[in-house]
Amino acid sequence: MLSAQTAEPEWLRQGLSFTDVETFNGTHIKYTLHQVGSIDEFTINVSMTGSTVAEKAVNHLRSHLNVVLGLKDKVQSFYETYADPSEPLSSTFSRLRGLRLMRATNLFESLIFSILSQNNSVRQMNRTARLLMQHYGTRVAFPDGSSHHLFPTPEALAKCEARQLRSKTSMGYRAKSVVGVSRMVCRNEIRLDELAMCSYDEAFGVLLDLPGVGPKVADCFLLYGLGKREAAPVDVWIHRIVSKLYFKGKKITRLAAGRFLRERFGNWAGYAQLYLFDYARRGPVSSKAKAGRS
DNA sequence: TCCCAGGGAGGAT
DNA sequence: ATCCTCCATGGG
Numbered sequence A: 001m002l003s004a005q006t007a008e009p010e011w012l013r014q015g016l017s018f019t020d021v022e023t024f025n026g027t028h029i030k031y032t033l034h035q036v037g038s039i040d041e042f043t044i045n046v047s048m049t050g051s052t053v054a055e056k057a058v059n060h061l062r063s064h065l066n067v068v069l070g071l072k073d074k075v076q077s078f079y080e081t082y083a084d085p086s087e088p089l090s091s092t093f094s095r096l097r098g099l100r101l102m103r104a105t106n107l108f109e110s111l112i113f114s115i116l117s118q119n120n121s122v123r124q125m126n127r128t129a130r131l132l133m134q135h136y137g138t139r140v141a142f143p144d145g146s147s148h149h150l151f152p153t154p155e156a157l158a159k160c161e162a163r164q165l166r167s168k169t170s171m172g173y174r175a176k177s178v179v180g181v182s183r184m185v186c187r188n189e190i191r192l193d194e195l196a197m198c199s200y201d202e203a204f205g206v207l208l209d210l211p212g213v214g215p216k217v218a219d220c221f222l223l224y225g226l227g228k229r230e231a232a233p234v235d236v237w238i239h240r241i242v243s244k245l246y247f248k249g250k251k252i253t254r255l256a257a258g259r260f261l262r263e264r265f266g267n268w269a270g271y272a273q274l275y276l277f278d279y280a281r282r283g284p285v286s287s288k289a290k291a292g293r294s
Numbered sequence B: 001t002c003c004c005a006g007g008g009a010g011g012a013t
Numbered sequence C: 001a002t003c004c005t006c007c008a009t010g011g012g
Helices: A055-068 A075-081 A088-096 A107-116 A122-136 A154-158 A162-169 A174-186 A193-197 A200-207 A215-225 A236-246 A254-282
Strands: A012-014 A017-024 A027-037 A042-049 A139-141 A147-149
Touching: A017 A055, A027 A055, A042 A055, A075 A254, A088 A254, A107 A122, A107 A174, A107 A215, A122 A154, A122 A162, A154 A174, A162 A174, A193 A200, A200 A215, A215 A254, A236 A254
Parallel strands: none
Antiparallel strands: A012 A017, A017 A027, A027 A042, A139 A147
16 A cells, blocks of 8 residues: 655555655666555556656665655554554544654655645645756656656755745745755755764754754654654644543643654564554544544 | 634744 | 744634
C-alpha cells in the first residue's frame, strides 16, 4: 500500500497511478508507479520515460523507491509489537493496515516543505510548493513531450527577496525563513547531509537554530528527510490525541508529548505518530465497517 | 466577521 | 519552564 504523509510536495496523481521525477547521474527520469495486488501481497509496476533508460537507471530507481516508499519497513512486526488491546495505538491498525512512512527524495526540498507547514493547511502548502517549482525550479522536458519543474535549488531561493517570494507563491511570513535557510545552506553554515550522521538529539539541537524551524518542523525533517524513525513530530493533532489517550486528557506540553512517544515507541515512534495522526483527524474506527483504502 | 490550518519567535509571567 | 500574541494567506 502506498502511503500518504511526507515532507515533499504531493505527487501527480491520476487514478491509482502516481508520477514523479527522479534525478540520476545528471539525467532526469520521469516514472509512473501503479500498485497491484492485495494490501499484504502487492507488486508495484513502474514505467519510465527518459532520454536514456539504461539498466543502471532501472536499478537506481528500484533502490530509490525502496527507500522512498519504506518498502523495507517491517510493518507486520510493528502491528505485532503493539497488538495488545490495552495499547491505544492498536485500535488504529485495522483501518490503516499497510500504511507506510515515506521518505523525501531530497533533503533541501524536505526542509523547505516542512517550514511551509507551520500554521498552514496541507492544501495551501502544496499549492505554494507547486508555485515555488514553477517560478524558481529548473524545467526539464521529456521525450513524450511532457515537462516538469524540479524543486528549486538552495542557490535559486537564496537569490530571492522575501517580498518577491511572498507575492509569487503566497507563502506569507514564512518567506523570510525560506530565504534565510536557503542562504545558510548556500554558505555551508548548515550541512543537511551531515546531520544524518548525528544522533537524534544532536541533530535536533542544530536544526532549532535555523530560522522558522522549531520542534515540530525539526522532527518532520528528521523523520521524513533524514529517516530518523524515532522522531515523532507533534502538531496540534498529535498533541491532542496523545494527551487524550495516554494522559487522561490532561494537557501536557508539546515537547513532553514528543519525548513520551520516543520513549514509549523507540524506533517505531515515527510510525506511531503517523497512525495516531490519522486516528486523531478521522476519529475512532466506526462499527459500520469502513473497508478499502486506495 | 471570526476561526482554523500538521507552528515559530519574542516577550512577559 | 510555561504562557501570551502576532505573524500572511486562503478557506469554511
